């Protein structure tokens with residue numbers, strides 16, 4: 001079994017008027033994933049691999065945020081975060097394309113004020129119903145965290161004033177029509193000094209083989225039509241996007257990534273690419289170490305982190 | 313943040329469901345939410361609560377309740393005079409002990425009531441083939457830190473320590489003298505309902521994660537509908553606390569555990585102090601019944617004989633006891649004593665041998681050469697400690713409940729019950745606990761839902777096959793040794809050259825459930841040992857063909873029988 005667990009509902013709107021106004025939305029993608037939405041919380045079903053991938057993604061976000069706290073606020077603060085369940089207390093996080101809420105729920109449990117948005121209404125309904133069963137996430141219980149869901153798109157949200165300490169969009173970008181516009185929207189939703197986390201699939205022969213040829217057609221692990229090869233995004237493309245990208249809302253034209261090493265890799269304080277490898281023998285995903293290869297063994301699934309400059 | 317979140321309360325539905333489907337007087341009580349509800353306050357359930365409570369991360373974020381039908385305050389206040397011991401004793405392996413030390417429990421165990429095992433003597437009741445092994449046989453890294461193979465501890469001493477530890481860290485809600493009456497799935501959209509645990513005092517607990525640590529008859533296992541496969545052995549285990557004189561000055565201390573494999577089942581002698589040891593004697597139910605009802609003095613003589621006399625005489629004494637019991641005649645200690653004396657004489661066992669129990673001419677002076685080959689002579693039995701338990705083999709088909717939102721996991725005897733011949737039952741349970749605690753902590757750190765299948769999957773993956781291997785090895789050993797059938801015995805007695813099956817006994821006894829790499833190396837030893845059995849049988853089969861018909865048929869039969877189950 002080689003699959004890559006990427007049937008993430010790509011969502012960015014399902015109402016016709018959004019499809020007309022939002023540059024990045026793909027109506028066919030939304031329809032495809034809406035059909036699968038009732039399966040979100042069947043951990044052995046259609047989304048099993050995604051359920052297994054989720055803890056590794058959360059672990060990466062947690063470790064990255066603690067690493068930065070250690071550099072900026074010192075060892076004591078970092079240590080305290082490591083010891084606490086609600087390591088994300090005081091942080092606002094936006095989960096773009098939240099699907100059934102797998103990632104959103106985890107972020108909320110770690111103490112973040114979490115907003116999950118999705119263009120598919122059925123996804124939002126499923127995510128909300130599921131969270132309601134959990135007293136830790138339910139709004140009727142006083143906890144440090146809170147979890148909310150909205151049926152909207154990133155583009156719509158951008159029209160509101162709210163900006164976020166962290167914006168996540170996992171397994172979404174490979175499903176949108178205009179990745180550059182989508183990236184710019186996500187980037188604009190991040191507060192200065194905040195973080196953007198993405199996960200996606202590289203456009204490599206290996207990724208084609210595993211995610212489309214093997215997972216969809218041969219093994220039937222993933223519903224056929226989940227992936228479109230030409231939409232896969234390579235790490236180098238994300239890096240070069242943020243090398244030239246600066247926020248239109250500010251006067252300073254400082255890009256998010258100012259320098260790279262010889263192989264084109266960014267410095268650790270600005271951005272990072274880490275591969276995610278599925279181990280069929282144990283059924284687990286593993287986060288590759290930074291040194292695993294040029295892009296942290298990101299030949300197939302990978303995580304991408306980039307930080308918005310304070311002054312941009 | 314005013315995001316206009318979509319929210320819908322389902323609590324009214326839960327209430328109506330409760331009233332409709334249960335029609336009980338629960339309605340006055342509110343439903344209490346818990347992150348973990350542990351059913352069962354035996355050693356495994358308490359260890360799970362202790363293990364979870366030992367992490368600050370867990371203490372601060374999870375609400376844990378433990379439900380136990382029995383009286384835990386009695387266990388917490390348990391105290392016995394120094395020379396009296398409870399009859400339920402377990403050998404705690406070094407890795408189990410290391411785990412108990414890590415979570416801060418071991419310091420609450422009364423060390424003066426525990427006894428290190430430094431040597432084990434195991435022999436075949438029919439062929440007398442024997443192996444001796446000691447702490448030096450343990451893999452180097454393990455032996456270096458301790459000169460003991462395991463620690464014998466009364467179960468109550470451990471349970472009291474666990475309760476003291478729980479008391480000192482606080483946080484766990486202990487619901488004692490409370491029975492779980494039924495468990496239902498809460499009714500919610502999309503099957504997201506959580507288990508509702510109905511207690512005998514009318515309380516209802518809603519569990520994010522429901523843990524069955526409720527022993528062999530696990531109500532939790534029944535609720536989740538997890539099938540289990542197993543059988544009752546036609547065997548009961550007699551336990552008792554034995555008194556005996558101390559070992560003499562020229563002998564080792566009372567730190568050797570003995571086990572003799574009789575065809576009726578193994579008899580084990582487990583040291584607790586210089587003058588007290590514990591008995592675990594697995595035998596046929598009828599015989600167990602007769603032995604438990606005989607005069608304690610008669611039982612003491614039977615124990616001495618069972619460790620010493622040739623099997624044919626042991627069998628004869630069993631028949632005496634059985635006949636007396638079935639006719640209602642009483643048989644005294646003296647009767648057994650004089651019969652044993654006669655048998656010792658007729659077997660030519662000299663009075664200065666350790667194998668002589670009643671005609672022993674030994675005094676406190678120089679011990680016989682074979683002094684350490686058998687346990688000290690039992691002189692009496694602590695009153696009120698003779699009891700017997702049925703023995704079972706049982707393994708749940710899965711440790712996790714099936715289906716969306718089952719939120720159920722099994723640990724300890726609820727998941728697996730084995731023959732006590734290798735002293736592994738509780739150790740396997742503690743291995744489960746260590747793994748499950750790690751799994752839960754990991755899930756908390758990653759913002760997971762600890763009741764989800766995804767969070768619990770690593771526990772099942774880590775424990776199921778590890779336990780399965782121990783269980784089937786122990787089961788095969790039981791079957792191999794309970795055979796009196798000529799070809800098997802013949803194969804066992806030529807044993808050490810043809811089949812080195814005692815190696816597998818050794819491996820089974822020395823197994824350290826949950827000891828990581830060490831464990832693996834011992835698994836290999838065990839696996840090789842078991843392979844030795846089958847290779848040996850193949851060799852025996854070839855030899856058998858030369859010997860003639862009856863052996864050949866017999867050996868085919870052994871191979872077939874060993875392959876059963």
Ligand SMILES: Cc1cc2nc3c(=O)[nH]c(=O)nc-3n(C[C@H](O)[C@H](O)[C@H](O)COP(=O)(O)OP(=O)(O)OC[C@H]3O[C@@H](n4cnc5c(N)ncnc54)[C@H](O)[C@@H]3O)c2cc1C
Nearest residue numbers: 352354355356381402403492527724725735736737738739
């Ligand atoms: C003779 C003998 C010798 C043994 N020797 C050894 C040894 O040397 N080493 C070793 O490792 N193991 C040994 N074992 C095995 C060991 O005793 C068991 O593995 C161990 O006790 C299992 O612990 P547990 O907590 O899982 O289950 P249990 O000890 O059975 O505890 C289950 C608990 O659940 C409670 N419960 C059940 N139903 C309900 C309900 N509906 N509501 C509330 N509470 C409930 C019960 O009251 C009980 O307290 C031996 C076993 C026997 C029989």
